[in-house]
Amino acid sequence: LPIGDDAAAWKPSRSHLSVITTDALVEDVHFTRNAFSFEEIGYRALASNLSDIAAMGAMPVLATIALGIGPECTTDHLLELYRGIDGLARGTNVAIVGGDIVRAQNLTISITIVGEVRASNMKRRSGARARDILAVTGTLGASRAGLDGSSAHEARAKHRTPVPRIAEGRFLGASRSVHAMMDLSDGIAMDVPRLARASGLAATIDRVPVAPSAEALANSRAIDPQHYALEAGEDFELLAAISPRAFGYLSGRFEKRFGRPLYPIGHLYEGSGVNVRKGEILEPLAETGWDHLAQ
Amino acid sequence: LPIGDDAAAWKPSRSHLSVITTDALVEDVHFTRNAFSFEEIGYRALASNLSDIAAMGAMPVLATIALGIGPECTTDHLLELYRGIDGLARGTNVAIVGGDIVRAQNLTISITIVGEVRASNMKRRSGARARDILAVTGTLGASRAGLDGSSAHEARAKHRTPVPRIAEGRFLGASRSVHAMMDLSDGIAMDVPRLARASGLAATIDRVPVAPSAEALANSRAIDPQHYALEAGEDFELLAAISPRAFGYLSGRFEKRFGRPLYPIGHLYEGSGVNVRKGEILEPLAETGWDHLAQ
Numbered sequence: 001l002p003i004g005d006d007a008a009a010w011k012p013s014r015s016h017l018s019v020i021t022t023d024a025l026v027e028d029v030h031f032t033r034n035a036f037s038f039e040e041i042g043y044r045a046l047a048s049n050l051s052d053i054a055a056m057g058a059m060p061v062l063a064t065i066a067l068g069i070g071p072e073c074t075t076d077h078l079l080e081l082y083r084g085i086d087g088l089a090r091g092t093n094v095a096i097v098g099g100d101i102v103r104a105q106n107l108t109i110s111i112t113i114v115g116e117v118r119a120s121n122m123k124r125r126s127g128a129r130a131r132d133i134l135a136v137t138g139t140l141g142a143s144r145a146g147l148d149g150s151s152a153h154e155a156r157a158k159h160r161t162p163v164p165r166i167a168e169g170r171f172l173g174a175s176r177s178v179h180a181m182m183d184l185s186d187g188i189a190m191d192v193p194r195l196a197r198a199s200g201l202a203a204t205i206d207r208v209p210v211a212p213s214a215e216a217l218a219n220s221r222a223i224d225p226q227h228y229a230l231e232a233g234e235d236f237e238l239l240a241a242i243s244p245r246a247f248g249y250l251s252g253r254f255e256k257r258f259g260r261p262l263y264p265i266g267h268l269y270e271g272s273g274v275n276v277r278k279g280e281i282l283e284p285l286a287e288t289g290w291d292h293l294a295q
Numbered sequence: 296l297p298i299g300d301d302a303a304a305w306k307p308s309r310s311h312l313s314v315i316t317t318d319a320l321v322e323d324v325h326f327t328r329n330a331f332s333f334e335e336i337g338y339r340a341l342a343s344n345l346s347d348i349a350a351m352g353a354m355p356v357l358a359t360i361a362l363g364i365g366p367e368c369t370t371d372h373l374l375e376l377y378r379g380i381d382g383l384a385r386g387t388n389v390a391i392v393g394g395d396i397v398r399a400q401n402l403t404i405s406i407t408i409v410g411e412v413r414a415s416n417m418k419r420r421s422g423a424r425a426r427d428i429l430a431v432t433g434t435l436g437a438s439r440a441g442l443d444g445s446s447a448h449e450a451r452a453k454h455r456t457p458v459p460r461i462a463e464g465r466f467l468g469a470s471r472s473v474h475a476m477m478d479l480s481d482g483i484a485m486d487v488p489r490l491a492r493a494s495g496l497a498a499t500i501d502r503v504p505v506a507p508s509a510e511a512l513a514n515s516r517a518i519d520p521q522h523y524a525l526e527a528g529e530d531f532e533l534l535a536a537i538s539p540r541a542f543g544y545l546s547g548r549f550e551k552r553f554g555r556p557l558y559p560i561g562h563l564y565e566g567s568g569v570n571v572r573k574g575e576i577l578e579p580l581a582e583t584g585w586d587h588l589a590q
Binding site: 005006007008009010011012014017018019020021022023024025026028029030051052053055056058062064065066067068097098099100102103104105106108110112113114115117119122124125126182183 | 302309313314317318319320347392395400409410412
């Protein structure tokens with residue numbers, strides 16, 4: 001249905017489950033106008049929602065958008081914002097089917113996405129098993145390096161226009177050897193404990209793949225790049241728990257398909273808590289990642 | 296799926312279409328804390344979304360909620376707000392499956408609802424036909440009378456806890472003689488022109504059913520009750536375009552089922568524009584209802 005009715009309608013696939021996710025972004029809490037163009041603000045809002053759909057192994061189908069617009073928001077700003085949303089929506093075959101525009105004090109963007117996934121392909125956080133390998137779909141820390149002022153192209157691109165890992169999520173979702181999945185929005189230090197807890201397991205993080213721009217920025221500030229990448233959020237890579245027997249084969253197919261490795265970062269085992277390897281020593285992880293309400 | 300994964304999943308009905316709608320409410324734009332309790336704020340936010348689903352002839356299934364909470368919002372406020380949402384959700388069999396809570400300057404509530412409807416039962420605004428009778432599912436103006444300070448129970452209840460017309464919408468949706476439907480959120484003076492335009496027709500409004508509390512309040516202020524009720528918003532009754540041949544039978548069944556009449560208010564015909572009957576004279580309607588962006 002075109003926008004204009006009280007609701008939009010679609011015909012869900014008969015063989016799939018539907019999935020839904022909602023995210024809200026608020027000016028001066030999640031982004032500032034100084035740091036981003038309106039086009040980037042729109043793009044990022046949709047990208048972070050698409051990342052949640054990707055984490056389920058699902059294909060996004062449609063989105064609704066509720067915009068709260070502040071008094072200084074002009075029509076040009078809105079068009080620019082919408083251009084950012086629309087560009088990514090077209091690129092990912094997502095139909096924008098409706099929404100609401102209301103006045104607000106600050107620019108607020110709430111996006112709801114509906115996707116579809118075969119029941120057998122859907123991944124949750126809670127499905128991991130002891131001895132599973134934890135892996136991520138890309139290097140980490142570049143978005144944070146962009147936030148921290150890195151001028152490297154990698155850091156700027158990852159910070160401003162992160163690419164949601166939809167194809168990667170569907171690829172991993174289709175494998176029975178992938179037992180659990182989630183997206184890395186708040187960083188490894190926050191998100192690995194979440195996956196481990198949801199699955200009733202403990203985890204060890206051996207080593208994470210650090211993005212070159214993050215490595216350079218951490219080194220320039222005399223910070224351990226591993227530590228920097230562990231705590232960096234908004235990379236929107238996927239975190240998966242994968243059967244150790246299937247990992248070699250799956251990561252080979254992943255690299256062939258996506259042109260980059262599926263990076264193992266650690267493993268899960270019986271117990272609770274998350275440790276980080278520092279040489280021969282395992283240190284308990286300090287959960288210091290990004291938490292909006294804790295700020 | 297329980298909340299906690301990146302998205303919630305459900306199995307859509309094989310024989311139905313899915314419908315989706317999103318609405319946002321912002322403190323000091325759509326409501327104030329002085330006027331409403333947090334429980335009422337939550338209730339009304341869900342009710343206005345449910346009304347959109349009802350207007351499609353659909354049954355609501357699930358909802359996601361994105362809350363932006365201001366600095367003065369306490370945990371108690373949030374619990375009270377949620378109690379209002381949850382009470383209505385339980386009463387209407389809607390599962391709250393997820394959402395997001397973020398900091399904001401003002402309390403902001405964005406709700407997305409997914410519903411289901413048989414394709415043959417779904418009603419749109421654009422399906423009305425010339426000679427259709429325009430009808431509403433209840434008397435009008437009580438919510439506005441509540442806003443304007445009426446202490447009548449009817450006005451308070453309709454203003455604070457309006458009942459979305461879900462059963463009425465499904466009843467009307469199931470009839471082939473109902474050609475178009477929408478909900479009355481902005482008032483007859485805004486919404487009849489919308490339905491007429493969407494259907495490419497003209498409309499005449501003969502007389503609208505005025506709620507007793509609205510009649511009393513209008514009279515006390517020396518305002519024509521018809522005029523008052525025409526411009527009153529937020530009644531969340533349904534507006535339907537119904538075949539004139541079937542109207543008598545359908546309204547009889549409606550009254551038997553719901554214990555109140557299906558009120559005819561006018562009719563549609565070929566042409567464009569909306570007139571209001573004043574005795575023997577038809578006056579063009581001034582579209583003066585509620586429009587958030589025009590404020």
